[in-house]
Amino acid sequence: MRNVWLIARREYLERIHTKAFLVSLVGFPLIMAAVILGPMVLAKSSGHEKHIVVVASDLALARPIAQELEAPVNNDPNVEAAERPKFYVTMEEPAPELKEHLTRDVQQKSLDGFLWLDHADGILRADYYSNSSEDFELADVLETAVQHAQASEQLLAGGMPASQVQSLFNAHVEMRKVEGGKDVGGISTFGSSMFLIMMLYIAILVQGVAVGNSVVEEKTSRIFEIMLATVTPQEMMSGKLLGVGAIGLTQVALWMLCGVLLAAPGLLGARAAGQYAFHLSPLHAMAFAVCFILGFLFYSALSAMLGSLVNSTQELQQLNMFMGMPLAFSIVLSQQVISNPSSTLSILLSMLPPCAPILMYLRISVLTPPLWQIALSLALMLAGVWGVVWLASRIYRVGVLMYGKRPTLPELMRWLRYS
Amino acid sequence: MNLVELDRISKAYDTKIAVHELSLAIEAGKMFGLLGPNGAGKTSTIRMMIGMTLPDSGTVTLFGQPFTRKSLYRVGYLPEERGLYKKMKVLDQLVLLGQLHGLKATQAEDRARRWCERLEIAGSLDKKTEELSKGMQQKIQFIAAILHDPELLIMDEPFSGLDPVNAAMLQDVLVELKNKGKAVLFSTHRMDQVEKLCDSICLVHQGDAVLTGTVREIKSRYPKNRLRVRYEGDAAFLSHPSIAEARQSNGTAEIRLRDGADPQQVLAAAMAKARVTYFDVMEPTLEEIFIETVGGKANA
Numbered sequence: 001m002r003n004v005w006l007i008a009r010r011e012y013l014e015r016i017h018t019k020a021f022l023v024s025l026v027g028f029p030l031i032m033a034a035v036i037l038g039p040m041v042l043a044k045s046s047g048h049e050k051h052i053v054v055v056a057s058d059l060a061l062a063r064p065i066a067q068e069l070e071a072p073v074n075n076d077p078n079v080e081a082a083e084r085p086k087f088y089v090t091m092e093e094p095a096p097e098l099k100e101h102l103t104r105d106v107q108q109k110s111l112d113g114f115l116w117l118d119h120a121d122g123i124l125r126a127d128y129y130s131n132s133s134e135d136f137e138l139a140d141v142l143e144t145a146v147q148h149a150q151a152s153e154q155l156l157a158g159g160m161p162a163s164q165v166q167s168l169f170n171a172h173v174e175m176r177k178v179e180g181g182k183d184v185g186g187i188s189t190f191g192s193s194m195f196l197i198m199m200l201y202i203a204i205l206v207q208g209v210a211v212g213n214s215v216v217e218e219k220t221s222r223i224f225e226i227m228l229a230t231v232t233p234q235e236m237m238s239g240k241l242l243g244v245g246a247i248g249l250t251q252v253a254l255w256m257l258c259g260v261l262l263a264a265p266g267l268l269g270a271r272a273a274g275q276y277a278f279h280l281s282p283l284h285a286m287a288f289a290v291c292f293i294l295g296f297l298f299y300s301a302l303s304a305m306l307g308s309l310v311n312s313t314q315e316l317q318q319l320n321m322f323m324g325m326p327l328a329f330s331i332v333l334s335q336q337v338i339s340n341p342s343s344t345l346s347i348l349l350s351m352l353p354p355c356a357p358i359l360m361y362l363r364i365s366v367l368t369p370p371l372w373q374i375a376l377s378l379a380l381m382l383a384g385v386w387g388v389v390w391l392a393s394r395i396y397r398v399g400v401l402m403y404g405k406r407p408t409l410p411e412l413m414r415w416l417r418y419s
Numbered sequence: 420m421n422l423v424e425l426d427r428i429s430k431a432y433d434t435k436i437a438v439h440e441l442s443l444a445i446e447a448g449k450m451f452g453l454l455g456p457n458g459a460g461k462t463s464t465i466r467m468m469i470g471m472t473l474p475d476s477g478t479v480t481l482f483g484q485p486f487t488r489k490s491l492y493r494v495g496y497l498p499e500e501r502g503l504y505k506k507m508k509v510l511d512q513l514v515l516l517g518q519l520h521g522l523k524a525t526q527a528e529d530r531a532r533r534w535c536e537r538l539e540i541a542g543s544l545d546k547k548t549e550e551l552s553k554g555m556q557q558k559i560q561f562i563a564a565i566l567h568d569p570e571l572l573i574m575d576e577p578f579s580g581l582d583p584v585n586a587a588m589l590q591d592v593l594v595e596l597k598n599k600g601k602a603v604l605f606s607t608h609r610m611d612q613v614e615k616l617c618d619s620i621c622l623v624h625q626g627d628a629v630l631t632g633t634v635r636e637i638k639s640r641y642p643k644n645r646l647r648v649r650y651e652g653d654a655a656f657l658s659h660p661s662i663a664e665a666r667q668s669n670g671t672a673e674i675r676l677r678d679g680a681d682p683q684q685v686l687a688a689a690m691a692k693a694r695v696t697y698f699d700v701m702e703p704t705l706e707e708i709f710i711e712t713v714g715g716k717a718n719a
Binding site: 002003006010014218221222223224225226227228229230231232401411414 | 433466469471472488491492494496498499500501502503504505506507515516518519520560563
């Protein structure tokens with residue numbers, strides 16, 4: 001045990017002093033901050049009013065649209081205030097060559113866009129012409145405005161008082177999450193869940209790969225020859241996993257601290273309750289740590305095994321690609337799991353040890369799965385970790401002293417049986 | 420007392436037999452040479468001796484008891500393939516290796532400093548290994564092997580790559596340790612070094628121990644059939660019927676006698692025609708014995 005501790009400490013101290021650690025420590029939060037703050041800064045700097053033209057034969061329809069665009073009636077005040085573009089709207093009636101004229105204006109950027117409304121057979125058709133067809137947020141805003149205008153036109157025509165019509169559109173649904181029987185807040189968990197699983201993914205992958213690399217390095221520098229004269233390969237591997245794992249935990253803990261600071265009121269006040277708000281209860285932090293540790297052990301043991309099989313980091317990189325696939329797969333599927341966390345697919349995936357660290361954590365963070373599912377997933381993860389560590393340590397102890405060509409599969413099977 | 424006893428140990432990797440029923444014993448206070456060409460099975464033997472691998476059959480006895488990992492605290496090993504943590508400072512590295520051999524950190528640091536001074540590398544204690552020259556790294560690794568004052572020292576090619584001054588420095592340390600009662604196992608393919616330093620040897624060839632015993636005894640097993648003669652005058656004696664082969668240059672002749680021939684007859688023949696200034700009946704060198712033994716095996 002003393003040897004394991006000595007090796008783990010060496011590993012930890014060496015790593016914590018490297019530039020790579022510092023860079024990742026500072027770099028990741030910087031990127032995250034850029035992701036969070038970037039749109040705000042951009043929104044502010046491009047905060048000029050959008051000049052658009054609403055073209056409709058019926059001004060009674062165009063006017064409420066213009067009014068709503070210039071002064072929104074409803075919606076979440078927090079988000080809208082910061083995010084919604086401001087509009088300056090003029091109205092026109094259709095005329096010959098008006099479309100060509102406006103198109104030219106849009107092209108020359110003297111106009112941001114124009115909304116063309118057309119009644120055909122009692123159905124309203126609305127087209128928005130601008131330099132970009134991909135502004136989904138704007139599409140949302142325009143759609144709401146048109147719908148509201150259409151509805152209020154009909155309601156007013158039907159004799160409903162204007163004030164009543166206005167109040168109709170003030171409904172707003174706020175997403176709140178229940179956790180452990182308590183209402184933990186009115187925030188969208190989507191952003192913070194994505195943020196956290198990305199962090200989990202990066203931490204597991206980066207630290208897992210680090211283990212493999214350092215095994216290759218020790219192998220090529222022949223350090224094993226001297227170390228194995230006094231410690232067992234198992235002790236070396238456990239020490240390495242512990243040391244690198246501790247680095248990973250340190251890194252994640254510091255990242256989280258940054259996250260919490262970033263989300264603190266004052267710094268990000270306007271966005272505190274917004275989409276990207278960083279929400280992490282102690283329970284979640286624990287789940288995160290457990291998922292990181294189990295995922296890290298699973299992948300780093302695999303990585304240590306691969307590292308012991310090859311003779312250069314280049315060779316290792318090729319193998320790492322395959323190793324990381326289940327993790328990448330989990331990230332790809334995360335959208336599906338977020339939108340449908342209790343589907344059979346989601347449940348099954350969150351039970352598979354290679355995917356469980358990410359997907360089970362994701363399910364825990366978007367809803368609270370039944371206890372038995374969490375327990376089963378944990379048990380399977382532990383079993384998976386045990387299996388991988390067993391396999392890896394048997395391959396590792398032979399592999400680290402073998403140089404030259406990479407072993408074939410039958411050779412590996414024989415290694416498993418060596419005493 | 421025997422510090423190491425190997426009793427008919429064997430090891431095979433897949434189909435290749437690395438070591439075959441090899442037995443040897445190493446006494447305290449002696450220097451033991453494990454000899455053999457590259458790939459003979461020396462490193463495999465050493466690895467089994469210190470439990471890095473287990474023998475397929477046979478037993479390893481260290482310090483009078485069956486192998487346990489605790490015994491490794493009493494063994495110092497300098498592997499043939501040198502390796503140190505490149506980014507680690509020399510002192511930290513030595514302390515770590517000392518600790519892994521059961522020393523306390525302060526104790527290890529103290530000894531590391533003293534040994535570095537003795538081997539004239541105290542200036543590099545605070546440097547990273549990668550900043551050091553190869554010879555210096557080798558000295559560091561040598562210190563790592565002896566830091567915990569082991570009773571058994573296993574040195575795999577300890578002088579390879581060292582200049583004569585440094586090689587002599589390490590050699591002095593080894594002799595000193597031997598005289599203090601440590602056993603030194605010296606693995607090499609350099610026969611001349613073994614001849615100077617070792618008391619006993621084991622000659623390994625293709626996994627088999629082909630010769631074991633003290634250097635003296637082994638040499639006495641082989642006939643003294645080589646002469647070196649320095650003379651002035653007529654060289655006609657070189658065609659004497661007892662001489663199998665002779666080479667001469669500058670008035671010195673190296674002679675190999677036929678089996679059973681008497682050197683005295685050659686001397687008499689030489690003195691009859693020439694003036695002999697030097698006459699030596701030479702012992703076979705280990706190298707010759709090695710070539711003879713291994714060559715014989717190969718032909719058989």
